[in-house]
Amino acid sequence: MSTRTYRDAVDHLNSLQSNAATLEAVRASGGRLSQFAIPEMVEYLGRIGYSTSDLNKLNVVHITGTKGKGSTSAFTDSIIRRAHPEWKVGLYTSPHLVAVRERIRINGAPISEELFTKYFFEVWDKLKQNTKTANPSTPLMPGYFRFITLLAFHTFLELKVDATVLEVGVGGRYDSTNIVPKPIVTGVTALGLDHTAILGKTLKEIAWQKAGIFKEGVPALTVEQPEEGLAVLKEQAQELKASEFAVVPQIPGLSKLKLGLAGGHQYQNATLAVHLAKKFIAAQTSEDIPEDLPPSFVEGLRLTKWPGRCQTVEDPRHSNTTWFLDGAHTLESLHCCMQWFVSPDAALRDAREFENRSRVLIFNCTSGRSGNSFLSAMLKSAAELLRTHGKDENASALFDQVIFCANVTYADGGFKGDLTTLAIPESDLAHLKTQHELADAWSSLLPTFPKENIHVLPSIEHAVNVIRRLEGSDKAIDVLVAGSLHLVGGVIEVAGLSDVAL
Helix, strand or coil: CCCCCHHHHHHHHHCCCCCHHHHHHHHHCCCCCCCCHHHHHHHHHHHCCCCHHHHHHHCEEEEECCECHHHHHHHHHHHHHHHCCCCCEEEECCCCCCCHHHHEEECCEECCHHHHHHHHHHHHHHHHHCCCCCCCCCCCCCCHHHHHHHHHHHHHHHCCCCEEEEECCCCCCCCCCCCCCCCCEEEECECCCCCHHHHCCCHHHHHHHHHHHCCCCCEEEECCCCHHHHHHHHHHHHHCCCCEEEECCCCCCHHHCCCCCCCCCHHHHHHHHHHHHHHHHHHHCCCCCCCCCCHHHHHHHHCCCCCCCCEEEECCCCCCEEEEEECCCCHHHHHHHHHHHCCCCCCCCCHHHHHHEEEEEEECCCCCCCHHHHHHHHHHHHHHHHHHCCCCCCHHHCCCEEEEECCCCCCCCCCCHHHCCCCCCHHHHHHCHHHHHHHHHHHHHCCCCCHHHEEEECCHHHHHHHHHHHCCCCCEEEEEEECCHHHHHHHHHHCCCHHHHC
């Protein structure tokens, strides 16, 4: 019998990706997430030998939202692990930065290549063997994200976890994670406009999708929201018979803590995480948890790690280079990114050195998102923040060089296996359409910015090579990488940052 490897598993998984033409057809049609998604997911679950009631054994904290759902999941996982170190805690998130197994974690660590391969082929083989479908229109094999969700459920059940923090992929109501009949608690982070082609173009529509994770008899928690979004969440909590609906209050002392994740916006995520963890622990034990922050919760908040989000990484081999990594990809999250970068915690950490450092932006955004509005918002935020911090410079002085590159990993056009994506249109890649549009937008926003310092490049390796050439000058270099988590993951891989960043 042939031995199947991790590489084989990743190749099989990549064969389940939707290509760019399929994704564009969904966008162009104004396609919405299908109401058949949940029944199909339940059917796939049955074909690998489980019923939905089996998923209740996972003791799920289910988290959705537009901004901060990954960070909130990371905070919640970290708190629960510190409050109950004897528990085995599963964490399921997306996307991954460098290796797909990052999406499935046990006690904070990605499962090993060996375990990933073992459980992957157990799920794959069962789906290939059990081909009977209740609905003839259901595809024989699930798509990429659905498969990894099934793999996560299988992994957590096989390893008998005591708790599972489950992050929604997109939306909530029709998301493949939304087949757990009775989570312990559900949470919704800050709402905003993203994935509008499939979730709806208004905050009300998006709130309706997110609120779909609420369940009968299960507490539903959220943060302060715009009024129109909050009204929909509240209405859906009542309709779906949640045991309670609450906008979580501030927690005394939390705002004074130094959190494990940088950025002022993380205090809202941490607040929701604390309340989710308290509800979870209270439901699972007879503990009387105090209203303030127990020491284990403080430790959990301080030790939370979530790579690629407002993350500062000193280059291990180039002492004069500092990387600032943030996968922000919505208007709201890019504003938070700039609040972090243009602050004493990042680019302004040494006011005397501000003029003596070279700053470079590496940016990309995926098709369907508005690069022009993103760059405009970033520059507007930068100008305001520079003034706030007593800098006379306008936004054009913040960066000396800008690089717009495709999310292709290597200069030869190849991808690291785990970073393979079929979602980039071939014509876009061939002509770098998105990147040229970004460069044109930058020039129109900052007409005096030197054209020779605007780079349009076909790969992440090309972008990193520009940084390496700049390292030959006398100036220290600060590099902000933003606009896409896939871009951030590729930079971590190509620039050799994995050992210090992940």
